[in-house]
Amino acid sequence: MKQSKRHQEIIDLVKTQGYVSTDDLVERFNVSPQTIRRDLNELAEDNKIRRHHGGATIPSSSVNTSYSTRKVMQLAEKDNIAQAMVAHIPDGATLFIDIGTTPEAVARALLNHNDLRIVTNNLNVASILTGKDDFRVILAGGEVRNRDGGIVGEATLDFISQFRLDFGILGISGIDLDGSLLDFDYHEVRVKQAIIENSRCVMLGVDHTKFGRNAMVNLGDISQVDMLFTDQTPPEELAKRLAEYDTHIEII
Known part of the structure; x- marks a missing residue:
């Protein structure tokens, strides 16, 4: 593949996923790590990506990938992560479910459970779960965002x-x-912080594209998460942080 075409595909991947790792790019293009690092350095110099340890992110930290794009990204990974998460939730539990495509996957995975009590600020989650009579x-009140069905404010x-809930x-x-822990919307972040503060067990599901991904609002620290579920081993620096706090990690 010509370098110019590879560069454009790298840019497209970063725009779609938000973060791509050097290892993934080496495997995708079947070239050496040195070649990929050189590609990333050149693209970063042209401000087309932001170079990051072990990969690259979008150059802007203020704008998220569109909901319609995120909804179809990493579908199998999100479904597998969701199944692993709900295995820790017993029947009869109480839980918050947040905004996002992975929480929506968790909602779908919960349909085999019984007698749950769910508080959510996500219209899509509410729509999924109201199909279960038990x-x-x-549903939280507030301003509904047209782009993703999230409720904030x-x-x-x-x-x-x-509320004070189990999960x-x-x-x-x-x-x-x-x-x-990073996000794009200040108002959404405040709600996430409230969920963290009022949950007995905080569960976070992320696919590997979220590791090292850039966003402008800091909502907290990984030490506030009790259980992390992902599809690939976190980068070494992050893994050390997780080990410091003895966070429960499941790699699916």
Whole structure:
């Protein structure tokens, strides 16, 4: 493959996924790591990507990939992660389910459970779960975002803060290698923080494209997560942080 075509495909992958690793690119293009590193350095110099340890991210940290694109990305990985997460949730449990495509996968995976009580600020999750007669679904009030069915705002924050539930199912845009939990929307982040504070067990499901991915709002630290579920081993720097806090990790 010509370098110019490979460069364009790398740019397209970064725009679609938000983060791509050097190892994934080496395997995809069947070239040496040195070639990929040179490609990434050249693209970063032209401000077409942002170079990152072990890979590359989108040059902007202020704009997320569109919901319609994220909805079809890493589908099998998200479904597998969701199945692993719900295996830890017993019948009769209470839980928060957050905004995001992975939390929506968790909602679908929960349909084989019984007698759950769910609080959510995600219209898509509510729609999935109301199909079960023995589920009680409580939908937060607030401003509905047309782009993804998320509900955010001060009213949402106040509503979430009324509860103390067994599990909090989080979605997230990125995890920095220092363990920072990152997202794009300040209002959404405040709701996520409330879910963390009011859950007895915080569960985070992320596919590998979220490791090292850049986003502008810091919502917390990986130390606040009790259980992490992913499809690939985290980068070494992040793995060390997880080990420091004895976080339960499942690689699916």
